[in-house]
Amino acid sequence: MAKPADNGKSMAMMKALVFHGPHKLVLEDRPKPVILQPTDAVVRITTTTICGTDLHILKGDVPTVVDGRILGHEGVGVVEEMGTNVLNFKKGDKVLISLITACGRCSFCRKAMYSHCRTGGWLLGNSIDGTQAEYVRVPYADTGLRLLTPEIDDEAAVMLSCILPTGMECGALCGQVKPGDIVAIVGAGPVGLAALLAVKLYSPAEIIMIDLDDNRLEVARSFGATKAVNSSDGKAAERVMALTRAEGVDVAIEAVGIPATFDICQLIIAPGGRMANVGVHGKPVTLNLEKLWASNITLTTRLVDAGTTSMLLGMVERGSLDSKKLVSHRFRLSEILKAYDTFANAAKEHALKVTITTAREKIIHPGMV
């Protein structure tokens, strides 16, 4: 896989999934990334996955993603090359790629708001090329990568690139879940389910899961949701109020990103409650302050900072957090368009998280299925 570069030398090529505007994805040959800054690493991807945010990008909800962008902000791989200032990693290390790039030095990084880093933030698969490819360039590799043990399962680890820290930080922590709370999570996609796993760590009395997809609701029950509400009839809010003696919930986590689900949250929030928005919104929502102004509620928004990634990784390594159970389907990179179809039609396909492995991995480990 090499083609002549402008200077006559041959340029190494790779396969990558490229966004060409709303609803247009193509698996293409693209030049293999190279080190641009001394703090960069190039990682050979072994496993990547698709996020609900990628589906928002496909709908055209995320205008920072332009035509020609390689998508993907989640990945596990092996360090292939490093810039001279990368101190924490060496060639051949197995690593987790965090969706958040952080310089570690700017005013926002100093406040642990890594997603707002002045020269970083959510860059991968957004404003720079991402992980749904054979290789990716990771800026500020010392902070953006986490060392993985060779034994850790790729699929368990790749859940830590985005969804588990998101569920923890934007869901459980923003919602300030306490023992005995009644928590509702609107959206039982991988992020909503990750929020469920995170919320459980704080011993709420009740976790009510709301979705349109009975399969995902069933999975939520198996993960520890105490009640499941199918909202296809538009009556989810009434149902939740009935389940809570008309008091509402202490914490409402929005994990979809559309006005209808934001509305459910504001209809079910109890006085003194916390509404934690997780979903990426492409359209405005109406905040009903004429009803909520006197309710003592807190509304939070957050882009995941990935400050909890190392803690969550420790839990996965020690077996106290089973992240692999979020994976339902497995594909090769050559089948990534099928993987997108499966994830986008989750109810029909009974899909949760879908993983994508590179063919190269197959050559190295011929026994792998």
Ligand SMILES: NC(=O)c1ccc[n+]([C@@H]2O[C@H](COP(=O)([O-])OP(=O)(O)OC[C@H]3O[C@@H](n4cnc5c(N)ncnc54)[C@H](O)[C@@H]3O)[C@@H](O)[C@H]2O)c1
């Ligand atoms: N804030 C952050 O930093 C951050 C990080 C990652 C993901 N996200 C966002 O989190 C959201 C969820 O991600 P995901 O990967 O789970 O997405 P997903 O698309 O797989 O899941 C969304 C779920 O919402 C359900 N849903 C759709 N309409 C509904 C309705 N009217 N009522 C109830 N449920 C409904 C779907 O059935 C689906 O199960 C997305 O908006 C994603 O962009 C935010």
Ligand SMILES: [Zn+2]
């Ligand atoms: Zn994501």
Ligand SMILES: [Zn+2]
């Ligand atoms: Zn910074």
